[in-house]
Amino acid sequence: MQEKPFIIKKTYKDLGRIKRPKNLSEETKKEILEKLFQKNPEIFSSDKEIQKQIRERLDWIEGPNYILPKIGELKDFAERIKEEFLNIVWCGMGGSALFPLVLSQIFGPKEGYPNFYVLDTNDPENIAQIEKLPLEKTLFIIVSKSGTTIETLSQFKYFWGKLENLKSNPGENFVALTDPGSPLENLAKELNFRKIFHHPPFIGGRYAALTEIGFLPACFLGLDINKALYYAKNMYEVCLPDIPWGYNLSASLAEFLMERYIQGQDKLTFISDPILRPFTLWLEQLVAESLGKEYTGIVPIVGESPGSPTVYGTDRTFIYLTLKGRERIYQRLIMELREEGFPVKTISLEDRYEIFAEVYRWMLAVALCGYFMSLNPFDEPDVVLTKQKTKEFLEKFKKERDFGIEFYLDEETNWGFF
Incomplete structure (x- = not known):
């Protein structure tokens, strides 16, 4: 007789390790933030080995300060590329591809810049669509933090073979973005790739949107980089430990999410302006992969067609993501949800570029939720x-x-x- 697999039926909340933000003093809350900004892993675990792993994943806390010295190089490279190539194909999986996909869908390439494609699958139909492009005029960005991602390396090998039959120096059509010293970097040097960019080694994939992972595609698309940095830096500054918890946009978001989680409203449902909807794809991975582990999790729900309040269970929490001046799109639904007692938090953006600010707000809020839930939000x-x-x-x-x-x-x- 076939043995049944083991099924977990009790929840993490049964373990009684949840910390409730509203029960903590302002002094304690400030201390938590200070330790996080000091990159102190002790707030997440007492295990020395886990602390070491977490310490190597905390450079994202610097926000846009990490990428500022590198922006000039990224811009210059993108300007040279647009004179030579008609298409750019960004090859990566998960956190290596989601934010570039978000940018391409929300903004699209500026006039005069190459077409931009994100290849985050090995589905034959998607591969065939890319293969229809004039490959000699196509630049492939091969992105893998570890340099060993099977799917991404398979994409590379396939298109390398195609270009090898078309030109004598196929390396001119490839760029690598990977950790220093990775197998992909070694391969890129051996095959004379046009350029090698280094992924920051102490930032995990889903926390890397404000690094080259986000700003290199932003440059390829011709975005206003100064405007993107302005929003990201402003958010960083209003999330510093000296900002009182109630005015700290990340901390207050984390407290909202945790209070709802403790009340059993752990299905985090995003209702979004159609223009901003691609951003919820990135949010989905950040929340799910950071907080969905050890028999618990805040469950992000994206892409669901909004319905009347009667179709939702009592375990729902709503985030309404909208652009100023366009709030009316779902205004009636939001009002009805609130009238029925559902928790709803509205986040209204000045314009599309403010997603660069929201990236930082949500990364910090999710990390804080990890602390309150007594789990490691940086592993997978x-x-x-x-x-x-x-x-x-x-x-x-x-x-x-x-x-x-x-x-x-x-x-x-x-x-x-x-």
Whole structure:
């Protein structure tokens, strides 16, 4: 008889390790923020090994200050590229591709700049669409923090093979963005890539939107970089530890999310102006991958068609993301939700560029939620496990032409397992 898989049925909240922000003194709250800005990992774990891992993921707390010295180089490179190439293809997965995708969908390329495509899949149809482009006039940006991402390297190998048949120096059509000393950097040097940019080694992928991961595509698209930096820097400054908790935009957002979580309203539902809707894709990964672990999580819900209050369960919390002057799009629905007692937080942006500010607000708020939930918001254990298992399956298939995977459906829960 086939053994049933183990199913977790109790929640993390049963463990009683949740810290409630409203029960903490202003002095304690300030101290938490100060330690985070000092990159002190002790607030997240007492385990020395985990502290070491967290310490190596905290440079994002510097916000736009990290990228400021590098902006000139990014701009100059983008200006040279637009004179030579018609298309740019950004190849990456997850956090390496989501914010570039957001920028391309919210802004699109400025007139006179190359077409910009994000390839975050190995689906044959998507690959075929890119293959239709004039490849000699296409620049491929190969992005992998570790330099070992299977999907991204597969994309590279495929298009390298195509370009190798078209020109004698295919490396001119490739740029690498990766950690210093990674296998991808070594490969890029060996094959004479046009350029190698370094991913900041102490910033994880989903916290990297204000690094080259965000600002290199912003330059390729011809965005107003000074305006983007202005909004990001303003948000950084109003989130510093000296700002009282109630006026600190990140801290107050974290307290709102935690209070709702403690009340069992852990389905964080984003209702967004259509112009800003792509940004919720990035928010989804940030929240889910940072806080969805150890049998708990705040569950982000994006892309759902808004309905009347009667269709929502009592576990919902709403974020209304809108642009000033366009609030009326969902104004009636928001009013009805509030009248029915649903918690709704409205975030109204001056213009599209303010998403650069929201990136910092949400990264800090999510990190604080991780502290209050007594978990590490900077690791991704199931992602790592999935990569390991995928590699094992592929190796097994190469040897035996069989993945060796069985499917099981649990009749009680109707959950499927591989």
